[in-house]
Amino acid sequence: MLATVALTPYIAVAGLLWGAIALFARRWVVGLVVMLVSIVLVANVAARAFPDSRPNGVGTAVRVMTSNTLGGLADAQVIVDIVRERNIDVLALQELTPEMVGDLDRAGLRALLPNRVFLAAPGGEGSGIASRYPVVRRDLTGPSTLRQAGALVDLPGPDMEVVSVHPLPPVEVVGPEPWQRELAGLPPRDLGGPVRVLAGDFNATLDHVALRRLVNAGYVDAADQVGAGLIPTWPSDFPLWPPPVTLDHVLVDARCAVDTVDVITVPGTDHRAVVTQFVVPK
Incomplete structure (x- = not known):
């Protein structure tokens, strides 16, 4: 059922x-009911293709x-090329293995983003954050099956906190409970602390209640904010x-003004990368 929710845009059009x-x-009755429900769904989904109001970005x-x-x-090499060409400040990685760390460094990542919090692990369990600026490790999530740096x-x-998000998919044999628990364990915005950014593979779309919550x-979902939420x-x-x-999403503190979002194909992986620029307010 949770996997079906991700298909809401397709279901709306089919409806x-x-x-x-x-x-x-x-x-008549069937047609009118289906049309009304579908129109509501389409209106909700289509809003993601249009930019929202943007707060003034000074910072x-x-x-x-x-x-x-x-x-x-x-x-x-493609990941590092994107980092270089897009002048990336912070890179969040999921399913980061020790071998991948070596590949990235040989491709030149350390020279571009020398500061890091890497929790590399075999298979799909690892994650990491590489940064142009100094970093300090922070444990910002609840317990999770996969590592979330x-x-x-x-x-x-002003400083910024970042989480490389990767909850367990809801289609695993263990059922949706770990996915729901791990999404619920991600930190809310902290008005009394640094701006927070949650970036990664959420294994959820904006149609899932857990992500909307x-x-x-x-x-704000950065892509949704600039009208790229359906990519x-x-x-x-x-x-x-x-x-x-x-x-895959980048959620930024609602106080931040989002400027751009691009979705880029990276060979070798089944997930496309998401690149966003936003302003951390003074």
Whole structure:
């Protein structure tokens, strides 16, 4: 059921077609009910394709990138090239393996982002944060099956906390409970502390209640904010099945003004990278 929720944009469009067919066949009650429900869904989903109001951005411009490396199979050189070309300040990595750390450093990551909190591990358990600016490790999440690195980033202005997000997928054999618990364990905005940014593979779309609840705890989805909320991030090769959906997000403190969001394909991994620029207020 939770996996089906991710298909809400497709279901909404299919509902309009189904409702139209029912009306054409003079199944008035069925057609009207389906059309009304579908219109509500389409209105909710379509809003993600239009930019929201932007707060005035006076402060430090920061560029954050997140990439799920698929257990270290992603092309490290491409990731580093994106970091260099996009002038990335903070890189959040999921499924970070020790071998991937070596590949990234050989490709030149350490020269670009020398400060890091890496919790590398075999398979898909590891994660990490690499930064242009000094970092201090912070444990910002509740208990989780997969490692979710956290760090305090010492920006030129006010500091910023970052979490590399990766809850267990809800389709695992253990059921959805760990996914729900781990999403609930992500930190809300802290009005009395540094700006927080949650970046990574949430294994959830904005149609999932658990993610919407987190966003409503003081964040904005960067892609949704600039009208790019319907750009899919998984799977990256756009197969017929499963339909592409948006599982990778950068949630920023609602006090931050989001400028841009780009979604970029990285060879070797089934997740597309997300790059965003926003302003951390003074």
